[in-house]
Amino acid sequence: MPAPLLTVRDLKVVIGGRHILHGVDLEVAASGTTALLGRNGAGKTTTVRGILGLVPRTGSVLLDGEETVRLATHALVRRGIGYAPEDRGVFAALTVAENLRLAERPGAREPAYDLVYELFPELRQRARQAAGTLSGGQQQMVAIARTLLNGNRLIIADEPTKGLAPKVVTEVAQVLERAAEAVTVLLVEQNLAVVRRLAQHCAVLADGRTAHRGPTAELLADADEARRLLGVGRAGHGGTVGTPARTGTPARTAAHPAAPTAEADV
Amino acid sequence: MSTVVLLTLTGLGLGALYFLVASGLSLIFGLMDVLNFAHGALMSIGAYATWWAASGHLPGAGSGGVGFALAVLFGTAVGTAAAVLLELAVIRPLYTRPREQILATVGVGLAVPALLSAIWGADARPFPGPEALSGTFGLLGAEVPLNRLVLIAAAAVVLTALHLFLGRTRHGLVVRAGVEDRAMVTALGIDVRKAFTLVFAIGGAAAALGGAIGGLYFGSVDPAQGTSLLIFAFVVVVMGGMGSLTGAALASVAVGLVQQFANYYTTAGLGDLAVVVLLAALLLVRPRGLTGRLA
Ligand SMILES: Nc1ncnc2c1ncn2[C@@H]1O[C@H](COP(=O)(O)OP(=O)(O)OP(=O)(O)O)[C@@H](O)[C@H]1O
Numbered sequence: 001m002p003a004p005l006l007t008v009r010d011l012k013v014v015i016g017g018r019h020i021l022h023g024v025d026l027e028v029a030a031s032g033t034t035a036l037l038g039r040n041g042a043g044k045t046t047t048v049r050g051i052l053g054l055v056p057r058t059g060s061v062l063l064d065g066e067e068t069v070r071l072a073t074h075a076l077v078r079r080g081i082g083y084a085p086e087d088r089g090v091f092a093a094l095t096v097a098e099n100l101r102l103a104e105r106p107g108a109r110e111p112a113y114d115l116v117y118e119l120f121p122e123l124r125q126r127a128r129q130a131a132g133t134l135s136g137g138q139q140q141m142v143a144i145a146r147t148l149l150n151g152n153r154l155i156i157a158d159e160p161t162k163g164l165a166p167k168v169v170t171e172v173a174q175v176l177e178r179a180a181e182a183v184t185v186l187l188v189e190q191n192l193a194v195v196r197r198l199a200q201h202c203a204v205l206a207d208g209r210t211a212h213r214g215p216t217a218e219l220l221a222d223a224d225e226a227r228r229l230l231g232v233g234r235a236g237h238g239g240t241v242g243t244p245a246r247t248g249t250p251a252r253t254a255a256h257p258a259a260p261t262a263e264a265d266v
Numbered sequence: 267m268s269t270v271v272l273l274t275l276t277g278l279g280l281g282a283l284y285f286l287v288a289s290g291l292s293l294i295f296g297l298m299d300v301l302n303f304a305h306g307a308l309m310s311i312g313a314y315a316t317w318w319a320a321s322g323h324l325p326g327a328g329s330g331g332v333g334f335a336l337a338v339l340f341g342t343a344v345g346t347a348a349a350v351l352l353e354l355a356v357i358r359p360l361y362t363r364p365r366e367q368i369l370a371t372v373g374v375g376l377a378v379p380a381l382l383s384a385i386w387g388a389d390a391r392p393f394p395g396p397e398a399l400s401g402t403f404g405l406l407g408a409e410v411p412l413n414r415l416v417l418i419a420a421a422a423v424v425l426t427a428l429h430l431f432l433g434r435t436r437h438g439l440v441v442r443a444g445v446e447d448r449a450m451v452t453a454l455g456i457d458v459r460k461a462f463t464l465v466f467a468i469g470g471a472a473a474a475l476g477g478a479i480g481g482l483y484f485g486s487v488d489p490a491q492g493t494s495l496l497i498f499a500f501v502v503v504v505m506g507g508m509g510s511l512t513g514a515a516l517a518s519v520a521v522g523l524v525q526q527f528a529n530y531y532t533t534a535g536l537g538d539l540a541v542v543v544l545l546a547a548l549l550l551v552r553p554r555g556l557t558g559r560l561a
């Protein structure tokens with residue numbers, strides 16, 4: 001197996017004297033999608049923010065073998081990371097076009113507007129609309145579009161399907177699946193149907209520590225373990241991925257009768 | 267009628283001066299959450315540098331025509347440089363400690379006037395200016411001093427330039443985005459600290475220009491001018507909505523006019539009080555200021 005694209009070792013985050021991460025270990029495989037899982041409050045978002053240097057952290061974050069923990073966020077991101085945060089991070093007072101323009105990296109490669117508008121034709125029509133007036137799903141499209149614009153090596157998406165209607169969840173999942181053919185993805189996700197469809201590998205956090213790492217299929221096949229690590233009964237957060245998986249997606253395990261309830265039928 | 271015209275134009279001139287100080291203050295607070303108590307000092311630096319150059323100390327500069335324009339340019343440049351230095355040397359090292367940051371700007375705001383009076387004395391110094399601008403012009407029966415127009419024109423130019431900068435340039439886009447969410451700007455790969463320095467430079471330039479032209483309006487410079495004006499600039503920023511340029515412009519005009527008219531038609535000094543009452547009334551009706559948003 002090729003060396004991981006991102007290796008996180010002993011990541012610790014303390015905010016306001018409170019220990020939030022106690023030493024997270026994580027690898028993002030060189031290609032495909034790696035899921036970061038865990039119950040609410042397990043520390044997934046903090047891990048992502050720690051990786052990016054958006055919160056003070058210690059430990060080691062290797063991007064392609066290079067230590068980045070001392071880099072400022074903008075310098076790290078410029079090495080090829082696209083980030084779609086949990087709250088979407090869309091600038092409400094700016095137009096859609098301006099939101100996208102901010103993600104351009106002058107002096108680097110040409111922004112891939114063709115790709116973005118092919119995936120999200122709607123954004124072209126709404127280019128002059130204030131992003132704050134978009135629907136949640138459209139805002140998520142802006143957030144993802146910004147990560148696809150500049151030929152990144154790694155996309156980090158924090159719960160991109162959260163709070164979206166089932167049809168939009170499917171759309172977002174399809175786009176991420178397509179993106180993952182060309183770029184490595186670290187996906188924080190609670191919708192296990194999406195996880196099952198997209199992620200070959202996963203890491204599970206519990207109480208600010210890594211509790212499990214391995215192939216997604218293996219974890220989801222073991223209902224007791226999945227329930228223990230991920231919790232069950234996340235009604236309203238499950239959702240479905242309505243379209244059939246495309247060919248070339250990771251092998252799906254047979255539906256397990258006792259799978260966590262969050263995993264609706266794919 | 268002529269009194270109303272004179273009061274209106276004087277109020278607008280004063281409002282223009284407030285805007286030159288408040289625009290930078292508002293942008294700096296909007297983008298960086300820094301209350302820059304040293305902003306009045308930047309205005310004073312602009313005023314003294316202009317006064318120094320126009321009094322014949324800078325070769326080529328003087329009190330008339332092109333020489334005076336050069337003196338204003340020099341004053342603005344010195345104020346801009348001081349603002350950049352302030353950001354790099356005082357503000358930047360203290361980003362993780364906002365309380366110390368505010369105290370540091372208060373310290374600079376006190377130290378600069380003290381330094382100015384130590385060098386040039388605490389008394390007001392007559393401000394040299396071009397003959398052509400010291401006159402008046404007739405408008406609807408009123409004799410209005412020309413320097414009012416200079417101030418209004420300067421503020422209009424600065425307002426237009428800032429609008430173009432914010433609306434049409436990438437740096438301006440970064441500033442507008444940073445006012446909303448600084449962390450997300452860095453997460454898109456943009457070094458937002460460059461925008462901080464830039465906004466300080468722009469705010470310092472506007473304030474220093476205000477000091478340079480304000481010298482014409484007041485007819486003199488003294489070390490405390492900037493600091494006393496800063497209070498009204500803060501009122502303008504709060505009224506206009508933190509980070510809003512249009513709000514600052516509207517509030518500047520309102521404050522300048524209310525102050526002039528109240529001072530004239532009631533007892534002198536009551537105008538300043540009227541401004542505070544105006545602020546309180548506005549905040550009761552619209553807690554987020556006139557616009558509550560940028561540009
Ligand atoms: N800035 C902060 N200050 C204090 N506590 C914080 C801060 N950020 C996160 N926490 C705490 O750290 C813990 C982990 O939060 P985090 O947002 O990383 O969890 P998460 O796994 O992303 O949860 P969710 O699934 O709900 O998004 C929570 O208990 C949270 O309250």
Ligand SMILES: [Mg+2]
Pocket residue numbers: 044045046086158
């Ligand atoms: Mg989270």
